[in-house]
Every structure is written in C-alpha cells, then in structure tokens.
Amino acid sequence: MTVIVTDSTADIPSALAKALDIHVIPLLVNFGSESFADGVEITNDQFYRKLTESNDLPTTSQPSVGAFEELYRSLGGPDQPIISIHIAAQLSGTIRSAQQAKDLLPDYDIRVIDSESTTMSLGWAVIIAARAAKAGKSPDEIVALTESVVKRxxxxxxxxxxxxxxxxxxxxxxxxxxxxxxxxxxxxxxxxxxxxxxxxxxxxxxxxxxxxxxxxxxxxxxxxxxxxxxxxxxxxxxxxxxxxxxxxxxxxxxxxxxxxxxxxxxxxxxxxxxxxxx
The missing domain is CATH 3.30.1180.10 (Hypothetical Protein Tm841; Chain: A;domain 3)
Known part of the structure; x- marks a missing residue:
C-alpha cells in the first residue's frame, strides 16, 4: 500500500490521521531560544497561551532534510511507494526539504506534491490521498487524484x-x-x-x-x-x-x-x- 506523508500545517485531527495511517512530520515553532515540534512538543492550548503572553511573536521553521530522510527510510525500502504532500512552496521551505531528502534516496519511489495551500486545504488533499491508498489505488492514480483535489x-x-x-x-x-x-x-x-x-x-x-x-x-x-x-x-x-x-x-x-x-x-x-x- 502506498504510504502518505504530510506536515503538521495540515491541521488534520490526530485521530483521523491515525485512522488513515497518515505520517505527519512536524514543523518547529520558536519562542525566543525555545523550539517546539508542532503538535508533538506543544499543543494548541499551550501555543495560543504563549502567543498571547509573549512580548515577541514566535517564528516557525521547516523540518530539516535529515528529518525527512529519516522518516522516509523508516517507512520502508525502495519497493515502498511514498507520496509526500506539503504546505505551499511559497509559504514554507518544507517542500524543498522533502525534495532534497528524496534526492538523497534515488532508489526510493517518493512523489513530492505541492498542495499550493496550507491548513485543512492541504489536509483535504492528504485525507483524500490516504483514503485512496487504503482503497488500493496505485501511486499514479493517487497522484492524479491529489492534483485534482488541489485544483478544486x-x-x-x-x-x-x-x-x-x-x-x-x-x-x-x-x-x-x-x-x-x-x-x-x-x-x-x-x-x-x-x-x-x-x-x-x-x-x-x-x-x-x-x-x-x-x-x-x-x-x-x-x-x-x-x-x-x-x-x-x-x-x-x-x-x-x-x-x-x-x-x-x-x-x-x-x-x-x-x-x-x-x-x-x-x-x-x-x-x-x-x-x-x-
């Protein structure tokens, strides 16, 4: 079965991501010298509380190339298709990290897709791709479906x-x-x-x-x-x-x-x- 990967900006409810076997790589939220993995080391409640209490606005940063490579390797070998769908390239460097990690694994079947959006707009592309993967659709079919969803x-x-x-x-x-x-x-x-x-x-x-x-x-x-x-x-x-x-x-x-x-x-x-x- 094709494995679906996304990033934490998709805002997919955690129970749904788990049910659909969606693998989520976190971006980082930085308050001063403190960095938190989105959705892993900081909850929404904690984040919004810190946001309102902080004098300075936080910053965000994309996952590293190494984090993507480690995730891709953990999901299987060259025979395991992976479709990695992410926040728009114009909004984050996340997809660039994903692409660079893919380039480090030339024997792997990894397709990286730009959702051209974020939050649950990205989430919908990922959810629909994951449903298709569970239904046994081929990687090519899932990519075509995802690209259609992005446009709509x-x-x-x-x-x-x-x-x-x-x-x-x-x-x-x-x-x-x-x-x-x-x-x-x-x-x-x-x-x-x-x-x-x-x-x-x-x-x-x-x-x-x-x-x-x-x-x-x-x-x-x-x-x-x-x-x-x-x-x-x-x-x-x-x-x-x-x-x-x-x-x-x-x-x-x-x-x-x-x-x-x-x-x-x-x-x-x-x-x-x-x-x-x-």
Whole structure:
C-alpha cells in the first residue's frame, strides 16, 4: 500500500490521521531560544497561551532534510511507494526539504506534491490521498487524484488583524490592506500558494456573513471544513450556517494549529472546501 506523508500545517485531527495511517512530520515553532515540534512538543492550548503572553511573536521553521530522510527510510525500502504532500512552496521551505531528502534516496519511489495551500486545504488533499491508498489505488492514480483535489480546493478566512501575517513575512499581496488595519476585519484567501486579499469588512458579524455567502456561491462541495483559532463557539455557529449547503454531519471542524496560528493569530474563522468535480 502506498504510504502518505504530510506536515503538521495540515491541521488534520490526530485521530483521523491515525485512522488513515497518515505520517505527519512536524514543523518547529520558536519562542525566543525555545523550539517546539508542532503538535508533538506543544499543543494548541499551550501555543495560543504563549502567543498571547509573549512580548515577541514566535517564528516557525521547516523540518530539516535529515528529518525527512529519516522518516522516509523508516517507512520502508525502495519497493515502498511514498507520496509526500506539503504546505505551499511559497509559504514554507518544507517542500524543498522533502525534495532534497528524496534526492538523497534515488532508489526510493517518493512523489513530492505541492498542495499550493496550507491548513485543512492541504489536509483535504492528504485525507483524500490516504483514503485512496487504503482503497488500493496505485501511486499514479493517487497522484492524479491529489492534483485534482488541489485544483478544486478553496480557502477563505476572516482575521481579527493582519499584524501576525505582516510580522511573519507571509503577507504577500495583502500589503494593500495594511493602511486600514485598525478599522477593518480583513478577509484573505490562498490561491496558487499565495496569501491574497479578498475583501475588507467592518465587523466580525459581516466577516462571517460574507464568507458564508462565498461558500454558497462555490457550492456544491465534496468536502467542507470550518477553520477557527480559539473561537470554537463562533465556528460552531458558522457551521450551522453552512449546513444549508452541505450535510451538517459531514462538515468537519479543525482548529488552526501552531505554525499557521503564528501567522494569523487567534480569532480567525473561515472554511476550506473541495468543490465537486465536473
């Protein structure tokens, strides 16, 4: 069976990752001189508490080439196909580390795929690939399916502030929004691996209404997930709104983890969905 690898920015619930035999390599979150493996040495609760208490914003760093090589070697030999799906190359050097580790193992069958996104947008590509692997699909079939999912996935999120994106250097074209940081709630999307501005609205209530409207315009979905950071009650209410376009019991909820949380901060809310294929 093909083995599926991803990184911790996918924010896949741990029980689901375990059930689907998904292997997750952690990125690092750095508070000053302290470094923590995302999801291994620091929980979401611990991370967001430290984030609000710290005077300086944390930084993040990708897994090393050596960590990837060690993981790939541990999963089997040259006869074991591995598909490694990761955070967008424009957002992190993670995929570069994966590719370099692959190059060190020329006899291994390793396919490295850029999800062109992060958090559960990446997560959906990984989950669907893992389901296909469990169903006995070939590596070529899984790669083709994953590439289709990447093209059909959309992510939209409203933030409380752009401060974290700005400080983290992940702001991209959203610089156009900086002049009105104090007076608006920015809505962003991730397209072709880049964080981009979508709209600016005045209140969190309008953020949620606008994001729900966009989700309805993009429907129908094969998969749908509500994203949030610390604001679970708000996310559950948003899920109820989305139940008009997707079965409630099939909408996942995922809290944004430490690495992505470093760049967006608490109070974010959004969705990521895989649009139905044509």
């Amino acid at each position: 996935t959309r992510l939209l999120a409203g933030l409380d502030t752009l401060r974290f994106l700005e400080k983290g250097g992940r702001i991209g074209k959203t610089r156009a929004l900086l002049g009105t940081l104090l007076s608006v709630k920015p809505i962003i999307n991730v397209l072709e691996g880049e964080v981009r501005p979508f709209e600016q609205v005045r209140t969190k209530k309008k953020v949620i209404a606008r994001i729900a409207e966009v989700a309805k315009d993009l429907a129908p979905f094969d998969e749908l997930c509500v994203l949030y950071s610390r604001n679970e009650d708000e996310a559950r209410a948003f899920l109820e709104q989305l139940s008009s376009i997707h079965p409630r019991e099939k909408i996942m909820m995922a809290e944004i983890g430490a690495v992505v949380g470093t760049h967006i901060g608490p109070g974010a809310i959004g969705f990521t969905g895989v649009r139905k294929g044509v």
